Amino acid sequence: MIFKLVGSFLLIIVLLLGSSIAFSSTSFSDASSQLTSLISFSGEQPDNLGIKNGKLTDCPPTPNCVSSQSKDVTHKVNPLEYQGSPQQALNQLKTILEKIDNAEIIENHDHYIYAQFTTQIMGFVDDVEFYLDPASHLIHVRSASRMGDSDLGVNRRRVEKIRTEFSASGETTST
Secondary structure, three states: OHHHHHHHHHHHHHHHHHHHHHOOOOOHHHHHHHHHHHOOOOOOOOOOOOOEOOEOOOOOOOOOEEEOOOOOOOOEOOOEEEOOOHHHHHHHHHHHHHHOOOEEEEEEEOOEEEEEEEOOOOOOEEEEEEEEEOOOOEEEEEEEEOOOOOOOOHHHHHHHHHHHHHHHOOOEOOO
16 A cells, blocks of 8 residues: 555656656756655754753664764764864854755854755755854764654765865864
């Protein structure tokens, strides 16, 4: 029963996408944007985000989350390390996030940045938080998928890509 439902769903996607491209001057990216607005798996924004007692929210037991403040190997990633002023580090991080096509900065203040990353086709949303701890010269990070059990390593790869960009700047380095 579930396979028939998934098959029907995929058929509808192909038909909608194909008819949009075939019968109009719509490009593939425009068609996928239209489809995303029809079918979105964004989920609900968590209500437990933010900094509480110097910590980001713990990852759930599912493998679709990584955090620099996690103790277990499944979820652990290294924090970003910076040199220079905290403001320089946050500005550099914000610049990196603004250049990523599927990222939208939702909150940006003092020592915290919260961004949402949305996949183009299905509209899956991941919540990504950065907490700058000026005492340790670290920027802690948490990246978590809202839906599903596995993210196929997307959150870990995202954090590592951001780390690479962050460490490539002259003002900062990573651990």
